[in-house]
Amino acid sequence: MRAEPLDAETIVSATEEVLRRYGPEKATVLDVARMLGVSHGSVYRHFPSKVALREAVIRRWLDRVREDLAATAEDARLTPPDRLRRLLTAMFTAKWTKAREDPELFATFRVLAREHSTVSSAHVAHLLDQIRAIVADGIASGDFAPGDPAAIARGVLHATTRFHDPAHATAWHSPEVDADAENVVSLLFQGLRAR
Amino acid sequence: MRAEPLDAETIVSATEEVLRRYGPEKATVLDVARMLGVSHGSVYRHFPSKVALREAVIRRWLDRVREDLAATAEDARLTPPDRLRRLLTAMFTAKWTKAREDPELFATFRVLAREHSTVSSAHVAHLLDQIRAIVADGIASGDFAPGDPAAIARGVLHATTRFHDPAHATAWHSPEVDADAENVVSLLFQGLRAR
DNA sequence: GAGCTGACAGATTTCAATAATTGTCAGCCA
């Protein structure tokens, strides 16, 4: 028996650690239980399956990313174009640094995100909505040319796929990424701007 | 002995057929030789290694794509913006239809292209140059706003990554791809246009 | 002798046995 009662949060943290250590294909529920000094049956008391456990890990991870991004984009003192630029830049650099600093862990999350596409597409939907709101603000303020904010937001996210989609993580190691991203973003902003 | 002497072109064709039938991980040099009714030693007379043979397949493949694209983009009666739009659209639909009609073969191609990145990056370089030339024309004719054609070409290709990079082939099965691509392209053209 | 064959060594892949993991649940114990 453990000193403190086992809870979901503790299990998720242990799972994250096990995933970091062994990688997505080697990490087992038994490993998680061992790390917690508990039998694997106890883990199944809190999570119905291995899949659900992994889903919880990725959900928490994405929630944290979302919190970080929300902070950068909600500075009301900035103009909508600046806010959008900030949001995009923050999104890119957050991913790039994670992919560069801990490629193993990043690859792990990539695998998990693929397996649990529901969770990650909810994340994308949220991101899309954030962009849409800023674009709508920008159109209202006259900074951006008129148009459908939802369609524009979708276009912006799609056009920057190369810089935020983990499928392109290998390209992020090149020193040119920075300039390439800036290049695409300014091309987009040239189109967005009111004239 | 075969009726006609064995040549590289015949071997490449047979390899393509074997790849189509068995997929990239199952296809062997022995299979190619069997299909040609020849010993595998004869294949090694024309190609130094299995890798070189596969490289030849992908090179021919990409050359054919390039020929097709060149035809669409070199119509001198069209304005540069129209030519660029055509080139992009042709590039997208060529890949989409291939990925949709023969997913097995496309996946094979994808694996080979990954393994032989030199060949495919040469292809990208050529594509980039084609776009650059059209952009330069467009700037000269006053259709496009002034700027560095090479940088703009790079931006255009990067911004449309999602619609031409095989990493996103699964997304191409969605019926929205068409509208999404059109959305991004028009966003880009809005920025490119002279004002 | 140009073009091809097939035996060969070393590397890689397959396959079946063996082991480990996932998920369930009756019972233990604080």
Add this chain to the structure above:
DNA sequence: TGGCTGACAATTATTGAAATCTGTCAGCTC
């Protein structure tokens, strides 16, 4: 009684011996 354990069936992964493949080359054949 709520939380945990550990034995268990079903599934999945590991392993290593056997089979196959890659690449070379001496020699055959036309």
